[in-house]
Amino acid sequence: MATEERTYNFSAGPATIPVQVLEQIQQELLNFNGCGASIMEISHRSAQFIEVLDSARAGIKQLLGIDDSHEVLFLQGGSRLQFSMIPMNLLRDENDRAAYIVSGTWSSKAFEEAKGTGNIDLAWSGKDSNFNTLPASTDLALADDPAFLYYASNETIHGVQFQEDFHIASTPLVCDASSDFLSRPIKMEQHGIVYACAQKNAGPSGVTIIVIRKDLLTRSQASLPGYLNYKTHVEQNSMFNTPPTFGIYVVDLICKWLINEMGGLAQIADYNNDKATLLYDIIDQCDDMFIGHAEKQFRSKMNVTFNLPSEELTSQFLEQAAKQGLTSLKGHRSVGGVRASIYNAMPHEGVVALRDFMKSFYTQNS
Ligand SMILES: Cc1ncc(COP(=O)(O)O)c(C=O)c1O
Known part of the structure; x- marks a missing residue:
């Protein structure tokens, strides 16, 4: 769970650092x-x-x-x-x-x-x-x-x-x-x-x-x-x-x-693939709401980028996400839309929380 003290921070960098390290x-x-x-x-x-x-x-x-x-x-x-x-x-x-x-x-x-x-x-x-x-x-x-x-x-x-x-x-x-x-x-x-x-x-x-x-x-x-x-x-x-x-x-x-x-790079790669799959699956299932930017075979496991059909929906998405402790999801100013950066230190639970939010946003707005 995101807590009052710490959000799930999807910033592209400087980015979230493992809590144990902090x-x-x-x-x-x-x-x-x-x-x-x-x-x-x-x-x-x-x-x-x-x-x-x-x-x-x-x-x-x-x-x-x-x-x-x-x-x-x-x-x-x-x-x-x-x-x-x-x-x-x-x-x-x-x-x-x-x-x-x-x-x-x-x-x-x-x-x-x-x-x-x-x-x-x-x-x-x-x-x-x-x-x-x-x-x-x-x-x-x-x-x-x-x-x-x-x-x-x-x-x-x-x-x-x-x-x-x-x-x-x-x-x-x-x-x-x-x-x-x-x-x-x-x-x-x-x-x-x-x-x-x-x-x-x-x-x-x-x-x-x-x-x-x-x-x-x-x-x-x-x-x-x-x-x-x-x-x-x-x-x-x-x-x-x-x-x-x-x-x-x-x-x-x-x-x-x-x-x-985390067990080294092969293990963290599996962990990262699983996290990215959670988000790309929902993008594919709700593709009239979440329009993925990258061609499927080149999708990043680190920065998941997508657009919503209008600026208004994008703003609502970002605002409601932030209220649930899912922060820094705004796409880079040069391309707009949404970017979820899910580097090594983003926990699986954080990505599950974002996936669940995307599901409910879709249900409410489509
Ligand atoms: C792929 C890539 N290269 C280079 C840079 C530039 O890094 P810095 O701001 O440390 O110079 C960035 C920063 O976001 C980046 O993402």
Whole structure:
């Protein structure tokens, strides 16, 4: 049940965090690990913080099933900074080219921003169908030997999600996994970089996790400014500048929650599939009221997007839902409608409550 104290919060990000994790933060806030101060008040070079940093890195590696082949970095600047950092570091010289799949708002922004850094080709665009569908690898227009192929595994605003990883022989994939990171297993061996801002599935805003294959670090030119060079961050153990210590601490707690409470990525993927099915079933059963945006085979398990037949019904839906403790369901301002973000930390009961509300709204209004 949503309670007076806590609603079921369907925010797209910053998003809901597991209650157990919030309780642990609360418990440790005044005195972290016996050190007489909070995690926010101790040096990033202290033994206590280094332990947290190492543990967060180990947790991510364990969850993703990677070892020494990849580095894990904790940076600032959000996912947005990665839009320029990636091509600045991965293009091999000024004649090199990279390929981008544009499948929604976020990959469009990444594509536009990357163009300012070098030669960027459009491999595929879903703009003509208002980003409700995704390509197969055979649909892509690729030049010979691109430096990398960029895609967003889940488009947070449009609610489309790649259901399987691509495999393009010999081209490193670069994945913006901001809104489905740690929500399911991912084939890391096919990826050069997987990155995500934390504020959806992995922690609070302010920390971005970059997982980069080690061999790609040789591409980062010494002429790049320090913060913009991945090699700097690897050499400095994510402490080139003062890292976002509180955010990294929460990422560590969330990794532990995923491993110890939820059983890892295969298990959380099943949990997430079940939750998404509850909502898509009701969308399909009541399709004269709830008009799903994404083509069925590309429906996101994280951001369920749909429209109602009129603005008036949409407002009523959002208002009545909020009264029942189902909050932050408004679609992104650029597309409207409704968006239910059901990341890892959204409990099954929260999605059942939303499904039941949708059923009764349908009965009352159709
Ligand atoms: C898929 C995706 N990429 C990138 C971003 C941008 O993230 P940030 O605001 O941390 O820069 C977002 C934010 O919602 C996102 O959903």
